[in-house]
Amino acid sequence: MDEPILVTGGTGTLGRFVVARLLDAGRTVRVLSRHAPPSDTAPDTRQWAVGDLEAGTGVAEALRGAGTVVHCATASNGKKDVAAMAKLLAAAKEAGTRHLVYISIVGCDQVPFSYFKGKEASERLLEESGVPYTILRATQFHDFVRAIFDGTSKLPLMLAPGFRYQTISAAEVAGRLAELAIGAPAGRVADMGGPEVREATEMARVYLRAQGRSKKVVALRLPGKTFRAFRDGGHLTASHAVGKGTFEDYLAEKATAAR
Numbered sequence: 291m292d293e294p295i296l297v298t299g300g301t302g303t304l305g306r307f308v309v310a311r312l313l314d315a316g317r318t319v320r321v322l323s324r325h326a327p328p329s330d331t332a333p334d335t336r337q338w339a340v341g342d343l344e345a346g347t348g349v350a351e352a353l354r355g356a357g358t359v360v361h362c363a364t365a366s367n368g369k370k371d372v373a374a375m376a377k378l379l380a381a382a383k384e385a386g387t388r389h390l391v392y393i394s395i396v397g398c399d400q401v402p403f404s405y406f407k408g409k410e411a412s413e414r415l416l417e418e419s420g421v422p423y424t425i426l427r428a429t430q431f432h433d434f435v436r437a438i439f440d441g442t443s444k445l446p447l448m449l450a451p452g453f454r455y456q457t458i459s460a461a462e463v464a465g466r467l468a469e470l471a472i473g474a475p476a477g478r479v480a481d482m483g484g485p486e487v488r489e490a491t492e493m494a495r496v497y498l499r500a501q502g503r504s505k506k507v508v509a510l511r512l513p514g515k516t517f518r519a520f521r522d523g524g525h526l527t528a529s530h531a532v533g534k535g536t537f538e539d540y541l542a543e544k545a546t547a548a549r
């Protein structure tokens with residue numbers, strides 16, 4: 291059996307697709323999760339390591355024999371993510387990891403949002419670690435904005451952020467990450483943005499229409515420099531609009547899958 295590629299966060303929105311793409315490419319994959327594997331998982335060549343990047347438990351074992359790591363795990367909290375990256379890097383140096391691929395976010399150095407600051411600090415730790423690396427920054431996934439709308443569409447008036455998004459298919463980002471993981475360390479590579487830059491209010495109407503619903507959509511505007519940076523498009527990359535699947539395509543796929 292060939293050397294496994296370790297995917298942290300291999301159970302998450304992005305990580306699941308990374309695992310699938312690597313398996314499609316004939317690679318052996320090891321998932322790092324805090325939980326035991328689900329019993330309904332179809333048999334494949336996936337290996338499983340139980341560990342916790344925040345606690346630092348099980349990480350050395352997960353890395354054993356894996357020359358490449360795709361780091362997709364996130365606690366959705368900047369400070370915790372930086373601490374997890376530090377633990378992962380310490381273990382990776384110990385294990386002699388030859389390539390660590392990290393998924394970051396477009397504009398993490400432009401928008402002073404605490405989660406984005408964590409991504410930027412994690413990038414810096416990786417760059418300075420001595421572990422050979424590849425960093426890919428992507429824009430928000432379609433899933434992310436849909437999850438916001440799942441919440442705000444429950445209100446009598448639907449709220450949407452008063453700025454634009456350039457959402458992208460997580461499956462497409464995963465395809466690129468798998469390609470990068472199979473290749474040699476490349477440093478920071480070109481950003482990956484979704485196919486369209488659109489007002490969140492317009493996307494909210496698309497979301498409602500896809501469900502045969504309609505209600506008033508209100509743009510939520512907040513004071514402060516973080517909101518201003520989002521409104522100025524610090525998280526967008528119109529010059530790298532390489533994604534293919536639109537928000538409509540994503541919603542249609544979700545609806546088909548739910549039938």
Ligand SMILES: NC(=O)c1ccc[n+]([C@@H]2O[C@H](COP(=O)([O-])OP(=O)(O)OC[C@H]3O[C@@H](n4cnc5c(N)ncnc54)[C@H](OP(=O)(O)O)[C@@H]3O)[C@@H](O)[C@H]2O)c1
Binds near residue numbers: 361
């Ligand atoms: N969402 C977006 O729009 C977006 C856009 C650009 C970049 N990204 C980046 O893409 C990455 C993946 O995002 P996602 O939306 O796919 O995340 P997600 O669905 O929330 O998945 C998070 C994953 O992290 C794992 N995890 C959490 N805490 C952990 C810990 N202490 N130790 C080990 N594993 C832990 C979870 O695994 P278990 O629960 O199985 O332990 C889960 O698989 C993140 O780095 C994020 O910043 C996201």
